[in-house]
Amino acid sequence: MNGDIRELYQQMIIDHNKNPKNFRPMPDAGRVAEGYNPLCGDHFKVYLKLEGDVIRDISFDGSGCAISKSSASMMTAALKGKTREEARALFEEVRKMLSREIGKPFDATKVGKLAILAGVCEFPSRVKCASLAWHTMLEALEPTGKQVSTE
Amino acid sequence: MDLGTPWDVEKIRADFPILKEQVYGKPLVYLDNAATTQKPQAVIDTLTHYYAAENANIHRGIFCLSEQATKRFKSARHKIQEFIGAGSDKEIIFVRGATEAINLVAQCYGRAFLKKGDEVLITHMEHHSNIVPWQILAGEIGIKLKVAPINDRGELILEEFKALLTSKVKFVSVVHVSNALGTINPVKEVVRLAHEKNIPVLIDGAQAVAHTSVSVRELDCDFYVFSGHKLFGPTGIGVLYGKRELLEKMPPYQGGGDMIRSVTFEKTTYNELPYKFEAGTPHIAGVIGLGAAIDYVQSIGLSRIEAYEQQLLQYGTQKLQEIPGLRIIGIARQKSAILSFVLGEAHAHDIGTILDRQGIAIRAGHHCAMPVMRRFNVPATTRASLAFYNTRQEIDRLAEALREVTEVFR
Structure with missing residues (x-):
């Protein structure tokens, strides 16, 4: 099999796609945001429950490709219990990792397990998939009232 | 086979x-x-040669190149007329593509001859380009869009189509071949059924013309549209075929050069067909390139x-x-x-x-x-x-x- 493809679709990504974490609506969520990429059809909602400055609970639902769904799943796992500021900082690091130039290094220590998404930057047409949930989360955290799209 | x-x-x-x-x-x-x-190389060469050796505007030059370009442009129109079996090259209108052709009909025919409460009948397998122009028209003049259902195989249910063809329906617009499913619609039958009730029919042939031979005369459709780039030709050029008597009574689409006979600040008289619908300098290279694409397709058959x-x-x-x-x-x-x-x-x-x-x-x-x-x-x-x-x-x-x-x- 093509090496780049294995790099992109690592087992952990396949597993998150098959059994996503925190994949459920949250009827009592304090914050909800919707992310939709109309051209490709990826469509998610991200739910947040904040307690003071801390993300007490986070979940998502909707549909999309393996990259968008696993990224969303890993995001919810990474952000539970984090402060707003930490969430904002992680968003920035992930954004940098996904949109860096092909071949350029990134600081893996800052993103933890999410480093598994590093290979996405080799597939420019798929960066929008991996980043959709993150931008949606940010809209839930810092609402502007807009529907999110990364296309 | x-x-x-x-x-x-x-x-x-x-x-x-x-x-x-x-x-x-x-x-x-x-x-x-x-x-x-x-x-094909033949199309690429035609485009290159036009720009490298023949480029000039048409219908206005009194110099050699312009006359040559005009001749090539006219001959391409004639080729397209024969390719789809139209009766006259006045019935061949150049547009940017099938999408623009449908928009032209929705706007020019629709706004002039449809009124509030009239229905336009389409099918469930239409491309967005045969849905949205009618919705825009619905927003402007209050027509209603009706959708004929398809079965689980992805075929138009002709009985349901017939049942929907009530006296309120004033226009039918149906895809010839579905881009998402591959279904070939029984468009000849669709036209026959609609014509029994004097309803004009547009056929969207974007996915058809490169794969099967089409005769608009045989189909007896009122409008037929397609894009050049899906027929091995250049992007940005497409064709609207319309029956002459309908095109004659439709108002123009856009105003500008070429589509006029005379202009004063008080009054403008429009040019005859097909120029009435072709304001501005057309996509000359595209038209000539499309002609070359048709030659190529016909050389294979x-x-x-x-x-x-x-x-x-x-x-x-x-x-x-x-x-x-x-x-x-x-x-x-x-x-x-x-x-x-x-x-x-x-x-x-x-x-x-x-x-x-x-x-x-x-x-x-x-x-x-x-x-x-x-x-x-x-x-x-x-x-x-x-x-x-x-x-x-x-x-x-x-x-x-x-x-x-x-x-x-x-």
Whole structure:
């Protein structure tokens, strides 16, 4: 099999796609945001429950490709219990990792397990998939009232 | 199926320079012909030669080049008239593509001859380009859009279509071949049924003209539209065929040069057909290039093309059906060489990426036909759409790559 493809679709990504974490609506969520990429059809909602400055609970639902769904799943796992500021900082690091130039290094220590998404930057047409949930989360955290799209 | 003289696909492939390209080090397998087709050398050369040696504006120069360009432009229009069996070249209007042609009819015919409460009947398998222009018209003048349903095979249910054809319906607009399903609609019957009630019919032929021979006279449709780039010609050029008496009574689409006979600040009189609908300098190179594309297609012959593509479709259908978990969406009995499918839990975009790395170009998504996706309850499909330069070996490579997809998503 093509090496780049294995790099992109690592087992952990396949597993998150098959059994996503925190994949459920949250009827009592304090914050909800919707992310939709109309051209490709990826469509998610991200739910947040904040307690003071801390993300007490986070979940998502909707549909999309393996990259968008696993990224969303890993995001919810990474952000539970984090402060707003930490969430904002992680968003920035992930954004940098996904949109860096092909071949350029990134600081893996800052993103933890999410480093598994590093290979996405080799597939420019798929960066929008991996980043959709993150931008949606940010809209839930810092609402502007807009529907999110990364296309 | 008899192909007549031997079909030499390698010889045909040699006419298309792009088919020699490699993608990620693998020979390109181009299976996105419903989106756009590749261009034969003859078309590329025609465009190059026009710009390198013949470029001039038409209908106005009193110099040699302009006269030559005008002649070539007119001869292309005549070629297109004969290609679709129209009665006169005045009935051939140049537009940017099928989309613009439908918008033109919706705006010019619709605003002049339809009124609030009138119904426009389409089908559930239309491309967005045959839905949205009517919705815009609905917003402007209050017409209603009605949709004839399709069955689980992806075929128009003719009985339901008939039942919907009430006295309120004042226009029918139907796709000839569905881009998302491959279904070939019984358009001749559609026209007959509508004409029994004196309702004009537009046929969207974007996916038809490159794959089957079309005669607008035989269909007796009132309007027929298609795009040049899906017929091995350039992008940005398309054709609206309209029956002369309808085009005559329709108001112009856009105002400007070429479409006028005389202009004063008080009053303008419009030019005759087809110029009335062609304001501004047209896409001259595109028109001449489309003429070259038609010459090329006719040198091979549409009946032979159709026969070969039907064989490929049969082969491809069988190969894909052998893949566990693969379900073909659109299994109409009359079908063009389009294979739209879903594969287990794998999302169309993931399939697209994996195929791309094998050099295989397919389309993943809703194919600008969201209502079709909803009808079959899928968010998106993967679509391989074939042309006469595709081969069985390419279909084998597609099938092989799809097995790799099932391996990744096991």
